[in-house]
Amino acid sequence: MELGLQQRQELNLLMTFELRQAIELLQYSTHELEQYIREQELENPLIKLKEKEEKPVHEERLHRQSSSFGSSEMPMNAVRSNDKNMRDELLEQAKFMYPDDHTQKLIKYLLYNLDDNGYLQISDSHSNGHLAFEEDDIEKGILLLQQLGPIGIGARNLKECLLLQITYNYPENKLAACLVEYHLNLIADRKWNEIASKMNIKMNEVKDLFDFIQTLNPRPCSLISDCSTEYLTPDIIIEWKDDEFTFHLNDGYLPAIQLNKDYSQYLHAKNDASKYINTQYKNYQWLLSSIEQRRNTIIKIVHVLLEKQEDFFKNGFRSLKPLTLKEVADEIDMHESTVSRATTNKVIQTPFGTFDLRLLFTSKLDTADGNVISQTKVKKLLESFIAQENKFKPYSDQKIAEYFNTEKGITISRRTISKYREELRIPPSSKRKDIQV
Known part of the structure; x- marks a missing residue:
């Protein structure tokens, strides 16, 4: 070597x-x-x-509002807000209504375990630093909190939130409470015939109940977030x-x-x-x-x-x-x-x-005449097409793709239609179907 x-x-x-x-x-x-x-x-x-x-030229905004361009393509709308922090307001109210120190600490603990919509997100330990709460304390505190703020605050889930609003504001509407309690998943899937069958009611009653439930607020405390204006x-x-x-x-x-x-x-x-x-x-x-x-x-x-x-x-x-x-x-x-x-x-x-x-900057799709069209424009066409469809017989993604290919001359697949629809936050056809009385 x-x-x-x-x-x-x-x-x-x-x-x-x-x-x-x-x-x-x-x-x-x-x-x-x-x-x-x-x-x-x-x-x-x-x-x-x-x-x-x-x-600098400033635009004040708290969040991005829903838009026809989908979550990835939306204008940033200017929003001005001088609202005081809702948590602080509710805490001050609790101090006025519940003078004992233990209850105030319990309410404060629960308030700071609410998410941005007012739903309670709480761990099993119920510990708050050096302070720990018993299960009975937590349940008592939740009842007090639900009476303290907007109806629906402190709910553990959507069902409880809606039931609280019905119980406090519309106690006479037993059918609506029954529908939410036992068949909320069927509402989400728009299975109107199954709801009518299980509740033994007519389709027009199902529609009335659905219209009523839509008047309830699924996010009763959407301004509770501590985020300051950006x-x-x-x-x-x-x-x-x-x-x-x-x-x-x-x-x-x-x-x-x-x-x-x-x-x-x-x-x-x-x-x-x-x-x-x-x-x-x-x-x-x-x-x-x-x-x-x-x-x-x-x-x-x-x-x-x-x-x-x-x-x-x-x-x-x-x-x-x-x-x-x-x-x-x-x-x-x-x-x-x-x-x-x-x-x-x-x-x-x-x-x-x-x-x-x-x-x-946007990608392009081919058209039948040899030209190209931007993805953004296709999304606008898709949104407009769905807005004008028969709500009792909404189009499937496959039908929409076929329409774009034959009528608009835009080469697009069913999978791409599905992708664009999701970006536009448009539900699938099964969840766009209205009740036909």
């Missing part, structure tokens, strides 16, 4: 700190970028921030001015990054402090360069979007065209991964509402 030295030349791509920083900043929203800039000020003595008077800051704002669309990045409120001249004397010195200062100076320069690169990349992408999706900005989601990240990347001569990062976590404000920027 012979030992020897060999020289070999290899080419490797090293992920430097500066490159990682540039990639990371691309993915930041404007709000996240602001936080990052302020963190850099604390870490780098050469960075000095100058605040600006301009304020503020949504659009990163890009599209406006219609002088018969054309214009846009600007909503980053005018970001603090200006300046060089702290107090340390400039150390840049050209020959000591250990100089090495540290020069390293921080390079970081300062890279930060400025990365932010500018991020800004220019987003501007290029939005220019392409305004051109490619002009019909969307004029008419809304029905006119959204198929568009991929790669197509945009080719237009601006960048890599697809760069466009992907630059469009991540970005919110765009348009005349039709405020959306996740990625909603403007």
Whole structure:
């Protein structure tokens, strides 16, 4: 065996700190970028921030409301709320109604085991730190809680929630209580004939009972959540001015990054402090360069979007065209991964509402005439078609797929229809069927 030295030349791509920083900043929203800039000020003595008077454009929202675009494709609606925390209000009410300390602690324990809809989610141990409650205490506390707040609060499940509302508000409606108590699963499955048979009533009575139950509130405490109002800051704002669309990045409120001249004397010195200062100076320069690169990349992408999706900005989601990240990347001569990062976590404000920027990128389906159609438009067609169907004989996914293929010339499978329907939160045909009297 012979030992020897060999020289070999290899080419490797090293992920430097500066490159990682540039990639990371691309993915930041404007709000996240602001936080990052302020963190850099604390870490780098050469960075000095100058605040600006301009304020960001804010939209207040508590949650995403249901939408025709499904859970993954929906506008972010502005919601303003100044409601006081319901848990705190109920706790204050309990202190007034139940003066003894033990009952107040019991009610507090139960209140903080309610989910966002007011349902009680409680463990078997019933322990509260150093305080433990007996089973009888828990049952007593639940009864007190259910009398304290909105009818239905403290229910362990949907059945109990509905029964509480019937018992307190409509005690005379024994049939409705019986239907909820014993046949709630049949209501969910819309098995109207089976309900009529089991309860020995006519179909028109089943319909009356179903209509009544729909007036009850399955979420009587939907505002009990402790979540405070979140503020949504659009990163890009599209406006219609002088018969054309214009846009600007909503980053005018970001603090200006300046060089702290107090340390400039150390840049050209020959000591250990100089090495540290020069390293921080390079970081300062890279930060400025990365932010500018991020800004220019987003501007290029939005220019392409305004051109490619002009019909969307004029008419809304029905006119959204198929568009991929790669197509945009080719237009601006960048890599697809760069466009992907630059469009991540970005919110765009348009005349039709405020959306996740990625909603403007949508896959395509083929049509019989050789053209393509966006998935978003197909979902809108699907939603419209189901809305107009005969509710006594709703279409199956297979029938809808056949209709799209033959009547609309859109090549689509039953499985895809099912997928889109679920994304739109539309139940299957068996659960869309109305009662036929």
